[in-house]
Amino acid sequence: MQKVNRPVGLLAVGHAGVDIYQGAVPAVIPFLVFERHYGYVAVSGIVLAATLLSSVVQPLFGALTDRFRMPWLVPVSMTTAGLGVALSGVGDSYPLTWLAVALSGLGVAAYHPEAARLARAASGGSHLAMSWFSLGGNIGFALAPIVVAPILSAGGLGATPWLFVPALLGGSVTVIALRSITAVGPATSASKQGVDDWPVFLRLTAVIVFRSIVYIGLSAFVALWAQQRVGGGEFTGEVALFVLFAGGAVGTLLGGKLATSWGRIRTMRIAYAATIPALVGVVYAPGALVHVFVALVAVLLYIPFSLHVTLGQDYLPNRIGTASGVTLGVAVSVGGVATPLLGLIAEWTDLQTALGSLLVFPVLAWLLARTLPEPAALETAASR
Template structure:
């Protein structure tokens, strides 16, 4: 789990660097809010919307090489996107980096599930803490390096990610030992509940709308208030860091009080916290933004475990749908809100992003209790 979580940290470090690059690329190419959000959409589409395809590949054929291969592609794509002289080429390279992120997640999450044992929410939290910490560090470190060295600093930031890819490649034979034998895998398999998975996908997509909007616009919002790009990136880092810490906190809570209960409560808090961030601001707004990170990022592991329980026959596909497709839909909505920001103002766009989680609460309350599955895939608490 430590090695898999470390790989998750590396690949999401590359992904998390993109929001930090947006203010600098906005200045370089003189972009409006919509085109700035398109950069985030590019990495979101490639890293999220295509994940179910990699998940299907993982379930049918197995593809352990995607773990190191996806990591190195993420580093190369994002690093060279930062120094590209043309905006269309930036989009192409960001798309390529996102494909690397998409390749890693379903296979990595599947083997993390194998390593989790009975405490699935806690186990997947350990896996996700790597990704969430990596995303936060990517936004912070890349922002610092680019601020000090120019956009070439992002290429330097990707060097450790490439080194980690080599380490993951050496550990591929060990990962293979985590997979259960064919007979045990069949014994641990339950029945897929596609309706429940669809409902969960709606919850995740609605939760992702404000998340991707904040990722794209928190630094630009701070700049609009008269603060520096560095101030905006620091605030973004605090939101992501709080989310990473929330992952460790909410995993054990979900194992104890139930997956669905944890998801409903956290979803209900998000709209209030976003309104506090936008209209109160200051220290209170910063704390509210950090708590948004806890409520959204902290439940990534919860929704991933639920997806595995709803689709026990297709764990790779479940990971691709919950981490990928549903999240990607939220990224598309962020571009729409970017257009609202261009047409009216950024405050309205951020405020509108608080509405979808309210609908998400309704959908979360309708989630059925997952059918229990046997052996190591059985969770401690599913209510």
């Protein structure tokens, strides 16, 4: 197994600290349904709050990090993400809850472009090393229901201020990581690093958007779906969320390893093709089998995740911050914009029909991935 250098390892731990708050939003949803009796559209709006602002501002943060070094932004944005979730359960006002979750989304948006730039510099450009950085975020996702469920089960939504603790811990680790990175290089260089291929990058962005619609749609409703399919109340729902997020961690590491043997584009195409029947299983498998297919879909959707990041950086070699902001941020979170429509379908028909409508998107991702070329920029680094 490849040894991870200390700065990348510390940044991965910090990445876990911030992505707990992306996973915390869907983990809080069953409690919002239980305590405040929110419907599908209302909880879809909460998911939208976490993703809409992030989608809008993340390219701006990416452009800024292409021009200026802003390592201080990483711990500051992490604490902002934690503060938003910590405030989300205070009071019982839907608009204030929406605004608190939106604040968390803003923190997440500010974090990813600069953190990804630092991780690329610290890793020497290896997409296998970047998969370890991405793994940190997946672990954060997976920890979210484990952290949220016991706290809110014991104290209800009024206990959300305790959820600020991971932000403090993650921010502290990130400060140590920044001190460890002694030669990350300037945010920009006077010499061109290659040719920015915007048409190909935009096709990659569309692939990530299609993936995002599937993943965020599942994360918003899989807990409620598991409760319907299996029974067992909130606990069953949190187990389904944990399976979804933990499967993502496995897929991220697997993607980095497969890419060294098969290449990034081939690995991506195979993963999206295999996602189609796995998602059918999530929607139609009986009983507890739904958990098995949720895990399988999570692994397959996350196999290309870190590969998206390095591909985007290769397609835009002179705009690493912009590429990172889009591939790690806007294209990932923009799927939340489609979630309210999913909620409407669920209210007009049922949740199974709504989840079944997601099947079109892995098909589109697979078809579009077939048009992407394999860049050569990181092939030497990728083999290390």
